[in-house]
Amino acid sequence: MNEMGQAMLINAVGLHARPSVKLTQAAKTFAASIEFALSPDGPWTDAKSPVKVMRVKASKGATLYFRSEGADAGAAVRALVDLVNRKFDEDEPA
Amino acid sequence: MSAMRIHGRCAAPGFALGPIHRVVARRGSYQPSGSPKTEAARLAAAIASALATLEASMGEANGEARDMLGFQVVMLADAALAERAFHAIEAGDRADQAWATALDQEIAGYLDSTEEYFRARASDLRDIKARVSDCLTGASQQAIPRGAVVVADDLPPSQFLATDWTDSALLLRSGSPTSHVAILARARGVPMVVGLNGDLAAGRFAAVDAAAGAVIIDPSPEERQLFAVRRQAEVEARRDVALRVNEPALTANGERISVLLNISDPRELEALDPATCDGIGLVRTELLFEGRSLPDEERQLAVYRRIAEWAGSLPTTIRTLDAGGDKPIPGLTPEGESNPFLGLRGVRLTLAHPQVFRTQLRALARAAAHGAIEVMIPMIAVPRELNAVRKLMDEVVLELEREGKQHRRPPLGMMVEVPSAAIAIDRFDADFYSIGSNDLVQYVVAAGRDIAAVADLAKADEEAVLRLIVNVVDHGVRTSRKVSLCGDAGGDPAIIPALLICGVRQLSMSPALVASAKAAIAAFRMTSRD
Numbered sequence: 210m211n212e213m214g215q216a217m218l219i220n221a222v223g224l225h226a227r228p229s230v231k232l233t234q235a236a237k238t239f240a241a242s243i244e245f246a247l248s249p250d251g252p253w254t255d256a257k258s259p260v261k262v263m264r265v266k267a268s269k270g271a272t273l274y275f276r277s278e279g280a281d282a283g284a285a286v287r288a289l290v291d292l293v294n295r296k297f298d299e300d301e302p303a
Numbered sequence: 304m305s306a307m308r309i310h311g312r313c314a315a316p317g318f319a320l321g322p323i324h325r326v327v328a329r330r331g332s333y334q335p336s337g338s339p340k341t342e343a344a345r346l347a348a349a350i351a352s353a354l355a356t357l358e359a360s361m362g363e364a365n366g367e368a369r370d371m372l373g374f375q376v377v378m379l380a381d382a383a384l385a386e387r388a389f390h391a392i393e394a395g396d397r398a399d400q401a402w403a404t405a406l407d408q409e410i411a412g413y414l415d416s417t418e419e420y421f422r423a424r425a426s427d428l429r430d431i432k433a434r435v436s437d438c439l440t441g442a443s444q445q446a447i448p449r450g451a452v453v454v455a456d457d458l459p460p461s462q463f464l465a466t467d468w469t470d471s472a473l474l475l476r477s478g479s480p481t482s483h484v485a486i487l488a489r490a491r492g493v494p495m496v497v498g499l500n501g502d503l504a505a506g507r508f509a510a511v512d513a514a515a516g517a518v519i520i521d522p523s524p525e526e527r528q529l530f531a532v533r534r535q536a537e538v539e540a541r542r543d544v545a546l547r548v549n550e551p552a553l554t555a556n557g558e559r560i561s562v563l564l565n566i567s568d569p570r571e572l573e574a575l576d577p578a579t580c581d582g583i584g585l586v587r588t589e590l591l592f593e594g595r596s597l598p599d600e601e602r603q604l605a606v607y608r609r610i611a612e613w614a615g616s617l618p619t620t621i622r623t624l625d626a627g628g629d630k631p632i633p634g635l636t637p638e639g640e641s642n643p644f645l646g647l648r649g650v651r652l653t654l655a656h657p658q659v660f661r662t663q664l665r666a667l668a669r670a671a672a673h674g675a676i677e678v679m680i681p682m683i684a685v686p687r688e689l690n691a692v693r694k695l696m697d698e699v700v701l702e703l704e705r706e707g708k709q710h711r712r713p714p715l716g717m718m719v720e721v722p723s724a725a726i727a728i729d730r731f732d733a734d735f736y737s738i739g740s741n742d743l744v745q746y747v748v749a750a751g752r753d754i755a756a757v758a759d760l761a762k763a764d765e766e767a768v769l770r771l772i773v774n775v776v777d778h779g780v781r782t783s784r785k786v787s788l789c790g791d792a793g794g795d796p797a798i799i800p801a802l803l804i805c806g807v808r809q810l811s812m813s814p815a816l817v818a819s820a821k822a823a824i825a826a827f828r829m830t831s832r833d
Contacts, residue, residue, distance in 0.1 A: 225420045226374045226427075233377070260383040264412055266421045 212241075212277045214286040215249075216293035223268035228297040233259045235292050241279025243289065249274050256289065307506065307520040309499050311474070312758065314485035315815075316514035317494030318534040319472030320527070323509050323520075324451035326458065333440045335397040342398040343389055349398070349438035354379050357434065374424075375431050384409070384431075399439050406432035426633035447471075452509040452518075458484055468493040472511040474503060474518060486791070490571060490813040498758075544818040548579050552821045554803065555828040562821060563620075563811035565789055569606055572613045575814055582617035584737065584811025585679070585789040586610055588663070589626050603666035611674025618675045620737065620787075620811075622718070623663055623692075625681035627652050628742075635659070644742075644751070649682025649718075654691055664699045671713040678713045679737055684721040686730050716785075722746050725771035728778045736775055737811070740790025744768050763792035764801040776806040787811055796823035803827055 220228060236243045236256040244253040247267060253276065254261050267273065273293060277285045292298075336342055357379065361372040378384055388405035392398060406428060413425040447453055450470040457477050463484050472494040473484070488495040494513035503509075506520035510530045514537075519526055552560040563584030566572060586607075611619050626632040627648025635656065640646040653660040667678050680692050693715055703710040719725050720739030728736065740763045745751060747768050750760035762768075772788070779786035787809035792798040794812025796819050802810065803824070812820055 222420050223418070226424060227370065230374060230377050255383075258381050258383045259377045260381040260409075263378070263421075263424070264409075266413075266416050266418065268418055 212275075212282040212286040214275045214290045215272055216275075216290040217272045218267060218269050218293060220296035220299055221269060223271065224262060224265060224273075226263070227299065229259055229262045231297045232289065232292065233257055233262055235288055236285065239277075239279070239281045239285035239288070241277045241282040241285045243275060243277045243282075243285050245273045245275045245289075247271055247273070307502075309503065309518045309520065311496040311499035311516045311518065313513050313516045314473075314475075314495040314497045315488035315493055317472065317492060317511075318513070318530070318537060319452055319470065319494050319509075319511040320522075320530060320534075321450050321452045321470065321472070321509070323503065323506055324448060324453050325503075326447065326453060326455035333397070333399040335399075339392050339395065342392045342396070342401070345439060346385065346388060346392065346398040346402055346435075349402075349435050350379060350385060352438045353431075353434040371427065375427055375434075378427070379431055379435075399436060402435055402439065403432065406435075423634035426638075430633070452511055454503045454509075463487050472496075472509075472513060474499055474509070474511065476500070476503070486565075486813070487567060489791075489794075489815055490565070490567060492815040541818070544822045547821060547825075548818040549576065550821070551581075552824045554824055555826060558808075558829055560803070560824050561787070561809040562817055562824075563618075563787060563789070563809060564814050564817070565794075565811050566610075566814070569609050569613075571814060572610065577614060577617060579814075579817055580617070581809075582675075583610065583614055583619045584787050584793075584809065586619065586621040588622060588624055589630055589632065600662050600666045600669075603663060604669050607666060607670035607676065608673050611670055611676050614674060616675060618677055620677045620679050620716070620735075620789075621667060621670075622679045622681055623650070623667070624653050624659070625649050644745070650680050650688050650692065651682060651684075654688065657695065660692075660695060661699055664696055665703065667713060668696070668700055668703055668710045669708060671711040672709045676711075676713045677716055677735065679716045679718060679735075680733075681718045681739070682721060682742075683717040683719075683731065683733075684723050686732070689715075689717055689731055689733060718789075719743065719775050720746070720790075722771065725775055728775050733784070735785040735787075736779055738772060738775055738786070738788040738790065738807075740768070740772075740788055740792040743771065743790070744792075747771065763790065763795070763798050769801060769805055772802065772805045772807065780806070785809065794820050796820060799823045800827050803829065 218224065222228065224232070233256065243256040245256050246253045247265065254265050256262065256275070275286045275289055354376065357372060357376050361369060361376060385402070385405065387408065388401040391401035391404060410425050410428045413421055413428060416422050447466045449467050452472045452474060454474045457475055458473065468491060473488060475497045476499055485495055485497065494511055496511065496513050496516050496518060499518065503520070508521050510519040510522045510527065512533065522530060552562045554560060561581040563582050564580050565585040566583060567587045607621060627636045627646060628644050636652060637647050647655060667676060670676055680689065683689050696712070696715060700710065700712045714734035716735035716737060717724070717731060717733040718739040719728065719736050720742035722743070724731055725743060744761045744763050744765070748760050748765060750757040776786050786807065788802060788807050789811035792802060793810040794816030799810065799820060800823070810820065
């Protein structure tokens with residue numbers, strides 16, 4: 210099964226240390242492979258590797274495009290898009 | 304065979320006699336095996352071992368320190384981090400070089416970022432690199448045994464704080480009496496000598512008379528006996544002085560002088576009686592927490608509150624983060640400044656990181672509801688810096704009001720340690736002034752406090768320095784503002800008379816120096832300055 214989705218980074222610091230770690234932790238709970246990119250045509254990055262996610266250095270305002278392949282791909286993409294939209298559950302001053 | 308005598312400069316007084324323990328720099332050597340398979344196995348083992356150590360220290364940390372360590376654990380546990388290194392090993396590289404090259408490449412990627420958030424992570428990657436390299440080469444920060452005479456080129460403050468210094472002494476080849484470790488050593492009563500240029504590694508035993516800056520390597524039985532006699536006399540003299548430590552400080556003609564404490568760590572207060580002092584003149588917040596960055600608001604609040612409650616109704620002056628210069632904080636202070644003492648330090652740094660600054664001001668305003676907290680800003684050079692801090696404080700107080708959080712707006716004072724502030728002090732509308740003599744002296748005489756060869760120029764009783772002190776004191780008297788002095792000179796019996804002549808009436812010092820400072824004050828007879 211192939212799934213795609215997208216979400217804009219609206220938290221203050223972008224894919225900084227803590228958000229990156231949360232993203233990879235969430236991705237690892239799914240069996241499906243999950244990749245993301247800053248543009249719909251890639252290059253694609255393994256969303257389960259904190260080292261690779263940090264290398265992307267995605268900042269606030271960037272759109273993350275997700276693609277996933279595997280049995281639970283749909284749930285995986287929904288979970289990650291939701292995490293980004295929830296600002297990674299980081300409490301930030303308004 | 305006669306014993307060798309070496310002389311250095313006293314950084315903290317005291318006597319010690321014990322076995323020499325050398326602290327080797329974090330550098331080891333690596334013997335490559337020549338087999339890619341073995342090299343790969345060694346790197347894998349080093350990563351596993353560094354990971355285990357990291358996870359263990361994470362268990363002991365909390366707040367931001369825990370977050371930072373957690374990030375390092377996650378990165379190191381990710382196979383992608385060492386991927387390039389293992390490829391290089393397959394191609395015939397040594398494990399140590401392959402690891403260093405791969406991590407340097409990773410670090411360069413972070414440094415390339417246009418965003419400070421990402422650039423700051425380079426220091427985490429450097430730490431990860433060093434941890435694994437140390438495991439490969441066998442280098443490590445050794446634990447320091449108790450009762451030893453510790454010899455090192457230099458010692459980081461974090462390692463000083465992690466060591467039990469009972470019956471120990473510290474001898475450094477470099478360093479200066481005003482370095483951060485020296486300040487900690489005086490506060491904890493650890494004898495310390497710096498600028499020692501002899502072959503300290505030659506002997507097995509050392510007798511240290513730190514006040515005289517003297518070290519005897521492998522003393523003869525006669526020398527040991529002489530040393531023991533001197534030490535005993537010194538201890539008895541100190542006990543006499545200590546008996547008077549609870550009495551208020553009065554000069555020979557009965558003028559009352561406020562004696563305040565400088566502290567870096569709330570744990571220092573545990574063994575102290577508030578009756579020995581008239582308040583806390585300086586709480587250094589940068590060393591307060593041993594983590595790698597400032598903790599969050601709640602954690603700061605708890606610590607500030609604990610200090611204020613210890614002091615009760617006595618004034619408690621807490622200085623906002625004073626990083627930079629010789630006190631770097633990874634990820635916050637800039638790296639590679641050509642002259643950090645003239646760079647982004649003190650209030651310049653906190654104003655550049657308003658989020659960090661606001662968190663600290665919020666915690667201070669909330670803690671002020673529980674005690675006589677006053678807030679002091681370091682490194683103010685021009686009036687607009689003070690005004691910017693006051694504006695931030697206004698905003699923070701308004702915020703707390705809106706949130707309904709218990710708080711009190713604390714008085715806002717400034718350190719006078721930059722000559723521009725000391726010269727034109729009437730242009731600075733602070734609620735109180737505290738003269739930071741260490742930095743003021745080094746900026747006035749242009750002699751770095753970390754450079755042993757010129758440290759003799761940096762004396763607080765230099766005429767130019769004393770004139771600036773008089774200028775600040777006079778302004779304080781004219782405008783009814785409190786003036787104190789919180790540098791090392793404040794606790795130095797040799798300098799105290801000059802400060803009293805200048806009109807200073809509030810001296811802040813390390814707790815270990817209170818007794819001897821009170822004795823110096825009691826011996827002083829004031830004559831009119833005019």
